[in-house]
Amino acid sequence: MKYMLMVLGNQAEYDAMEGKSDGSVVWTESTLKAMFDYMGAINDDLAESGELIDAQGLTAPAEAKAVTVRDGRTVVSDGPFVEAKEVLAGYWLVDVANEQRALDIAARVYECPVADGSVVLPVIVQPVDSGSGEA
Template structure:
């Protein structure tokens, strides 16, 4: 069964990883960023080796997000996003193909164990089944 494992974040987190800290988001050092990437790359390699990897990507910072709707004539209407009241956005994800939810949860726990600097937020990993057809259940 396929699951999407989602890592959350916000603009302040991306700023902190770039060395610009703020209240509740201490600046990350180069060593902190390297430790994070090393952890995630090891997880990715293990998933690929086990055959559970389908896809995974880190996403760009929220300030580069755009919202698209359709105008009355069907043409795209583009605006900045996400909205200011958005607390967290999708920062990255994996699609894994595993035997069951328990295995997806194990992988999510490993992703959550990624090292972060002292005092930095560490959001839970969202695990959601991929709908591969009618009647799919967790």
């Protein structure tokens, strides 16, 4: 069964990772390294087990574009949407034996090292629609 495991973030966290923090959250080089090493180990383990389809981290929300169409014209605006507090920061697409395995991987993802003061959001686990009417 295929599942997408999604991690959420916000612009303030991305800013803090780039050293542009308001002081409430400070990502050090060692904390960033610990996070990337941890995520890399998850990716390596999933690749070795044959469960990993894809995994990507996304750029900051400030780099996102929202596209709509009005009166037949494409309208492009900055950011995913104004009201967004949390946005998709990255994902894993996995093919696993069952839902419990996907939940176990998500629990491991949730334990990733973060900077002191960071708000750790839940990992969202959602089945991928196979197109057969069943997840």
